[in-house]
Amino acid sequence: MDTTTTFYLCAAFAFIVGLMGSRFVLPRIALVAARRRLFDSHDGRKLHKGNVPRLGGLAFFPCIAIALFMAILLYNKLTGAPMLGRILTLEVFTISSALFILFLCGLMDDLIGVSYRSKFLIQLICGILVTLSGLYFNDFYGLFGIHALPLWVGLPFTVLTVVFILNAVNLIDGIDGLASGLSGIAFLAFGLLFTYLGDRLHALLSFAALGVLIPFFHSNVFGQASRGRKLFMGDTGALTIGLLLSVLSVRLSMAEPVKDARLPGSIVLAFSFLLVPMLDVIRVFIHRIRCGRSPFLPDRNHIHHKFLDMGFSHRQAMMSIVGLSLAFVVVNVVAIHFVPITALFLADVVVWTALNLYWRKKIIQHNSTLKK
DSSP states (O other), rough: OOOHHHHHHHHHHHHHHHHHHHHHHHHHHHHHHHTTBOOOOOOTOOOSSOOOOOOOOGGHHHHHHHHHHHHHHHHHHHHHHHHHHHHHHHHHHHHHHHHHHHHHHHHHHHTTTTHHHHHHHOOOHHHHHHHHHHHOOEEEEEEETTTOHHHHHHHHHHHHHHHHHHHHHHTTSSSSSHHHHHHHHHHHHHHHHHHTTTTHHHHHHHHHHHHHHHHHHHHHHHHHHHTOOOOOOHHHHHHHHHHHHHHHHHHHSSHHHHHHHHHHTTHHHHHHHHHHHHHHHHHHHHHHHHSSSSSTTSSSSSSSHHHTTTOOOHHHHHHHHHHHHHHHHHHHHHHTTOOOOOHHHHHHHHHEEEEEEEEHHHHHHHHHHHHH
């Protein structure tokens, strides 16, 4: 069996182990959370009904880690050669440490609450750990005429990007299936691209995470709260997924001779997988600042609120937003080979702005109809 076929087998193995592990663990988390009355709180912004545990994210880190390491061991066994050299071993250890820190932070926040300042400090520390793992932005590929980045620019930009993505994933987790659906599309895209580029470690990580998310998505969207089968990912899950997506984004964005030849402008492509949550957070923050409010105070101005205000059901809103994200991914993957990356980036922003103006018009029309 050649190494390529072996890798495909290991990728499928990582996906299946992640899926089966998550499928096994999630119902048991729901059972324990229900017995302990560990339910998500209700307030004016929460859209769910009934008592729903918010500890589904507890399954993410351990299940992904087990699936990844088992797949690596299988690859080593079948090929007779180690997948991880010294540099990749350092990366895995450092990223695992950051994940464990965020896992504990998210768990504490889900159980007893953690102040935003404390969470922000922990996120900064984890962003620094990402750079210590050897991952950082080293090139903009000509975006706005910028190419190679010096360390004093690339390292802090990486830390801020990690913190930004962590918060973007957390804030988009507003209706059933939205955060996990958007993240699932991103993991699938990352997995396929890393496979195409021959980056086997990060491809395995992507497929393992995708496998873990699928049972959660089913539980979150189709599970019935009255029967104790519905779960939220909580901060534990959002922070775990957010860090993994930020790590994969930075890794895909790093300039390398082979990658540059096969995938030009990969920095724009990496962020196109997270375009919807990232641009939504930027829009919301700008809106809050313009209104004289703190950008970190919650409100009802996210993209899922807009769809609900247009008359969509929760599931219709989720499917529409996930479909929009998938459309951005497909268009960017195709266009990156033909369109200059600055033009492609600006086109994404223009389309996003036009869509928001259209949604605003539809909300006004919907409200006018209700008043008649």
